[in-house]
Amino acid sequence: MTQGIVGYGAYLPVHRLEFADLAATLGTGSPKGSRVVAGFDEDATTMGVAAARPIAEGPIGPLWFATTSPPYAEKTNAAAVHAAVGAGEDGFAVDLAGSSRSGTGALRAAAAGGGLAVFADVRVGMPGSADEREGADGGAAFRFGPVADALAVPVAAASLTAEFLDRWRAPGDLTSRQWEERFGLEMYTPLVAEAVARALGEAGITAADHVVVSSPHARTAATLASKYGAQDVLPLGHAGAADLGLRLADVLDRATPGQTILTISAVDGADATVWRTTDRVGSTRAGVRAQLEAGRAIPYATYLTWRGFLERELPRRPEPERPAGPPAARNAGWKFAFVGSRCDKCGFVHLPPARVCASCRTVGQMTKTSLADAVGTVATYTVDRLAFSPSPPMINAVVDFDGGGRSLLELADARADEVAIGRRVRLTFRRLYTADGVHNYFWKARLMEESDGQ
Numbered sequence: 250m251t252q253g254i255v256g257y258g259a260y261l262p263v264h265r266l267e268f269a270d271l272a273a274t275l276g277t278g279s280p281k282g283s284r285v286v287a288g289f290d291e292d293a294t295t296m297g298v299a300a301a302r303p304i305a306e307g308p309i310g311p312l313w314f315a316t317t318s319p320p321y322a323e324k325t326n327a328a329a330v331h332a333a334v335g336a337g338e339d340g341f342a343v344d345l346a347g348s349s350r351s352g353t354g355a356l357r358a359a360a361a362g363g364g365l366a367v368f369a370d371v372r373v374g375m376p377g378s379a380d381e382r383e384g385a386d387g388g389a390a391f392r393f394g395p396v397a398d399a400l401a402v403p404v405a406a407a408s409l410t411a412e413f414l415d416r417w418r419a420p421g422d423l424t425s426r427q428w429e430e431r432f433g434l435e436m437y438t439p440l441v442a443e444a445v446a447r448a449l450g451e452a453g454i455t456a457a458d459h460v461v462v463s464s465p466h467a468r469t470a471a472t473l474a475s476k477y478g479a480q481d482v483l484p485l486g487h488a489g490a491a492d493l494g495l496r497l498a499d500v501l502d503r504a505t506p507g508q509t510i511l512t513i514s515a516v517d518g519a520d521a522t523v524w525r526t527t528d529r530v531g532s533t534r535a536g537v538r539a540q541l542e543a544g545r546a547i548p549y550a551t552y553l554t555w556r557g558f559l560e561r562e563l564p565r566r567p568e569p570e571r572p573a574g575p576p577a578a579r580n581a582g583w584k585f586a587f588v589g590s591r592c593d594k595c596g597f598v599h600l601p602p603a604r605v606c607a608s609c610r611t612v613g614q615m616t617k618t619s620l621a622d623a624v625g626t627v628a629t630y631t632v633d634r635l636a637f638s639p640s641p642p643m644i645n646a647v648v649d650f651d652g653g654g655r656s657l658l659e660l661a662d663a664r665a666d667e668v669a670i671g672r673r674v675r676l677t678f679r680r681l682y683t684a685d686g687v688h689n690y691f692w693k694a695r696l697m698e699e700s701d702g703q
Contacts, residue, residue, distance in 0.1 A: 252363045253399025253527070256304035256392040259498040259535035260296050260369075261385075261485075262287045263662050265544035266552050268382060274549050275377045284486045285544065287371050287386040288662060289555040289639040290679040292320045294690065296388035296491075297369035298333040298678040302621070304365075304392045304533070305334035311364035312342040315351035315490040318371045319344060320680075320688050322420075329690060330367055332585035333678050335619055345490075349465055350516040352490040353408075359393040360403050366391045370489030373556055375424050383467050385486035389494030389535070400529040401501060401510070403522055407447035409440045410518035416465055423557070430468040437469050440519035445477065445511065448521035457511035457523060459500045463493040464515035473513060485541060497524075499537040504530050543698075545662075555639065566637045571685035582617065587676060587692050589654055590615035598653035620676070621692065625650035627672045632665045637682070648674055648694050661693040673697040 265283040272280040287296065293316040312334075314327035327342035336342075345351035345358075352368045359366035369388030374380025396402055415433045418425035427433070449455060460479035464470040465487050474482055483499045485492075493514050500510055510524040553559035582588035583601045590602035593616055597608035600620065605612050630646035637643075644660040646668065660668065661677050674694040681689045 251396075252360050252393040253396045253402035254391050254501075254524075255394035255398045255400065256533050257390060257498050257501060257535055258300045258303045258533075259387070259389045259495055259537045259540070260299035261285050261387045261495075261537070261540040261544075262291055262296070263543065263545050264288055264547045264552075266549065267546045270546070270549040271377070271382070277377045278382055282382075283544065283546070284382060285385045285387060285541070286547070286552055286555075288679075290661060290681070290693070291386070292371060292680055292688070293318050293369040293388070294320050294326050294329050294333075294688075295678050295680055296371075296386065297330045297367040297390065300369065300388035301330065301365060301367045301390035302334045302678075304390060305336065309334065309336050309340065309365045309392065311340060311359070311362065312336070313345055313355035313358045313364065313366050314342065315345045315355040315366070315368045316370050317347060317349060317351070317418075317489045318373075319346045327367070329585065332581055333621075333690070334365075335586045335621065348517060349463075349487075349489050349492065350514065350518070350520070352463075352493045353514050353516075353520045355490075356391065356493070356522075357406070359391065363393045366393070366494070368491040368494040370491045372487065372489050373424050376553060376558055378424070379467070380424060383486045385488040385492075385495075387485075387488050387491050387495055389491050389498050391494065391497075398529070399527055400532060401504075401524045401526045404509075404525050405448045405451035406520070406522040407444045407451065408518060408520045409444050411436065411440055412517075415517075427466070430466050433466040434469045434472055437464065437466070437515040437519065438472070441473055441513055441515050441521070444519040444521040445513060448511070448523050452509070452523040452525075454509060454523070458508040459504060459510040461493070461496045461500055461510065461512040462515070463487070463496055463513065465489070465492075466515070469515055473515065477511065477513065483537065483541070495537060498535040501526070501530065502534050502537055506530055551640070563639070564635045564637055564641050566635055568637055569682045569684050569689070571687045572689045584691055585678075586619050587621040588617050588619045591618045591653070596653065598650070600650075600654045600656040620650055620654055621678075622676070623650045623652065623654070624673060624675045624697065625654075625694070627668065627670055627674060627694075628655070629670060630660070630668050632668070639682070644668055646674070646694055658692065658694040661695045663696050667696060
């Protein structure tokens with residue numbers, strides 16, 4: 250490994266599934282606790298964008314996208330992430346999909362040659378199952394660059410690979426299955442012991458200041474965390490390919506210069522990596538714990554509807570048609586990076602981009618400008634209970650952006666009683682709808698809270 254972590258980000262959806270609601274509905278499971286769940290308009294692509302965009306300024310190099318829940322097969326999901334973080338057309342982007350171990354693969358690939366490692370997953374279990382309670386949805390991203398600019402550097406790594414049947418999911422299946430956890434624990438324990446011994450030995454230490462353990466087997470993860478002294482474990486269910494990244498981001502949020510971090514991943518083998526933080530640690534914070542504590546409960550029936558387990562009647566308006574490829578390609582800058590145009594003569598901002606200025610009528614003198622990171626104010630809004638939406642009502646708002654630009658946008662993660670003229674908003678990349686297997690991605694507005702500094 251020749252590169253270090255120069256920036257990182259993390260994203261946890263705002264929605265929470267309360268186990269008390271689940272237990273009251275199904276009469277199973279513990280009534281205490283909750284898990285993080287993605288909204289109806291979120292998937293691995295949108296959560297990967299949310300985690301990566303804050304650290305994707307300037308040329309990003311290769312982009313490695315790890316997930317077990319790719320929105321598309323036979324189409325590179327990393328391409329949409331690459332476009333939505335504003336990387337344009339330059340560079341290489343590829344999916345590492347199918348296994349929770351792909352998260353480690355993305356980290357190793359980016360650490361070897363630089364670039365952006367992005368992880369995101371939506372974890373679904375059968376209603377009432379342990380996977381439903383012990384899963385989590387979210388995304389994380391790590392940007393790698395020269396060691397001199399790094400906040401953490403990998404100093405040693407070791408891996409072992411073993412073929413045994415512990416967890417599996419056939420293509421097309423919504424949920425996975427696993428063998429009894431005792432078997433997984435018996436198989437993983439010696440593999441992890443060997444990988445950890447090799448990594449610590451190569452790093453020249455006997456123990457690390459922080460230990461991160463990631464495994465889809467809850468019993469294996471808990472046992473290994475206790476054995477290797479993992480403290481203050483992030484109280485988050487397993488997030489699939491994003492799990493290791495979210496837990497590493499959480500430790501980096503709290504680490505101080507000169508400390509060591511041992512990351513352990515037990516998936517189809519064992520991967521152990523020793524990281525050492527530099528004086529730059531603390532220059533970037535992902536706020537993983539703060540995001541985890543800021544959740545909002547949704548009814549269990551709503552969650553089941555979002556995941557397709559409960560079919561409910563939708564508003565009686567025509568369902569949307571499949572998005573067409575040619576116009577989407579022609580307008581990729583607007584659709585994926587929210588790129589408008591600013592008149593070079595009068596400064597008027599056009600959303601979407603225009604050739605003729607709507608203010609001074611100047612023709613062809615425009616500069617492309619992205620407002621994906623801009624904030625704005627709700628000028629007016631509507632609450633539509635008839636428009637098609639997997640989670641009605643649909644709330645649309647006219648947003649005036651700071652510095653110029655006005656656009657009509659759907660609001661995400663908002664209740665009708667929360668919206669008001671004058672509320673401050675920022676943008677979030679979401680899936681508007683899916684028709685005939687095509688996901689229509691675009692930007693929505695999201696109400697800002699006091700924690701956003703507004």
